[in-house]
Amino acid sequence: MNNARSESIEAYLAYVAGRVADELGTIVPEAWDVPAPLRESMAYSLLAGGKRLRPAFALAAAEAAGGDPEEALPAACAVELIHTYSLIHDDLPAMDDDDFRRGRPTNHKVFGEAMAILAGDALLTHAFHVLATMPDRFPRVSASAALRIVKELAAYAGAPGMVGGQAADMLGEQGETTLAQLEYIHLHKTSDLVVASLRAGAIVAGANEEQLESLAVYGRSIGLAFQIQDDILDLVGDASKLGKSTQSDVAQGKVTYPYLVGLAASKAKVEELTAAGKSAVSGGALPAPERLLQMADYLITREY
């Protein structure tokens, strides 16, 4: 895997996205012995493109900890499998009821609700299969390391993590949302899987507890900054660059960070969180944090 840290962050992310897409293609192969519509439904969402930011976090964390990012590729794919299942289920009529994602009809609009639910279940389940095969593929990855990633990912993606965040989001729509509740939702819906990605990549690389903790602080901050930035872009972004209409949160009466604290305070919060995240990984614990620093800057300067 390309380690040249001098290349631009855009080039790096494009390279990672391509590499991850190739790898994900092998995970739902056409020759797979499963009912064809189920496989097609899984592949439709898994291979729909996207920035593959969570895999990039996993690979960059492996590099930051001094490991070989290539060995973190299965963990990166496992996280993307989980991210993809969560999007399919979140889009369902009973949840956010979205008809389009990334400019294409959502999974259930194409394959029906039953197949969308099952494709999500299958992608989630398969993430753990991919993790469990890591030692077979890379002898330097121990069964203990793989099992630790299983444990952490299950916690960060489950009821105490991402699913809990989505549940709080669903429940929040029924009443007033406070700033504390909104941060709970963002931290669990978004930051938790970012933290899991970073830690998974670093565990593969043999990171120690201090390194893992600094990555957790980074991921928590950057994940929250990313989500607030999303709220800001929805409010004031350029629709042509975003590829979707702006002010959809306002139209849906959704409680956002700018809605609660204003635009200026939201922007300041993004800056503050980004600085805190960068500081956590540049304190010396990690031998090669450059990519993570670039990614933090990239996420707050992005226009889409």
Added chain:
Amino acid sequence: MNNARSESIEAYLAYVAGRVADELGTIVPEAWDVPAPLRESMAYSLLAGGKRLRPAFALAAAEAAGGDPEEALPAACAVELIHTYSLIHDDLPAMDDDDFRRGRPTNHKVFGEAMAILAGDALLTHAFHVLATMPDRFPRVSASAALRIVKELAAYAGAPGMVGGQAADMLGEQGETTLAQLEYIHLHKTSDLVVASLRAGAIVAGANEEQLESLAVYGRSIGLAFQIQDDILDLVGDASKLGKSTQSDVAQGKVTYPYLVGLAASKAKVEELTAAGKSAVSGGALPAPERLLQMADYLITREY
């Protein structure tokens, strides 16, 4: 754990069901830091009773392989978490659209569809967390053994297994179902998780490949026999003993084993599969297969 194989199978199953229910209670504790409705939705279905047959298979397989069933308890609970999530999702309006299960309103009737989907997702995810904590709890269970169970359970429960079976079942309702398709559905919807339960218990007990293979043959046969027996009971069972109305398959126009091959041939098939399953585990590879033999007989003589 009680090893007295002289007690009746009914007493054994009642003991296991109680032990597993206690253990499952600790898995979704009231003090858990997750949104309350999500935890309640998970606990509602997880602690709804049921025969806990899959956990019993896991514990009996551990005993059959000469191990300590107590150490197989987390694996038994993981399988039950997956079984429970599958029931919640299968009952959804987009799937089988069932309003009642075990005499109580289904999960989505009580907690709403969104929470039911999320509770299922969380239970599925948590199954892998429980497996990943096995070595912390039982030092004799190695990380390699736990990781192998993660890998096998993910395969048997995922797209090539249980989810694939449910997908085929959904798709089958759109057209003619052949005997081969019905067996595919039964083998994947039911047998796969039984096989996973047996193998998980035996892997904890340190079983060798020959032992695991004999358990797989047993589970495949017994799982299919169980499902055909279910079809038979729906057709000719005593509604008061079953606790649900009979002939619901006929009413729903569902294709069943008796519908395709007749009642006599279905009963003969159950006998034949049960004999094949018992033969697979009594060939000498397993030191203590008595419980598994009892369970096989119990499942075909049951009236509910």
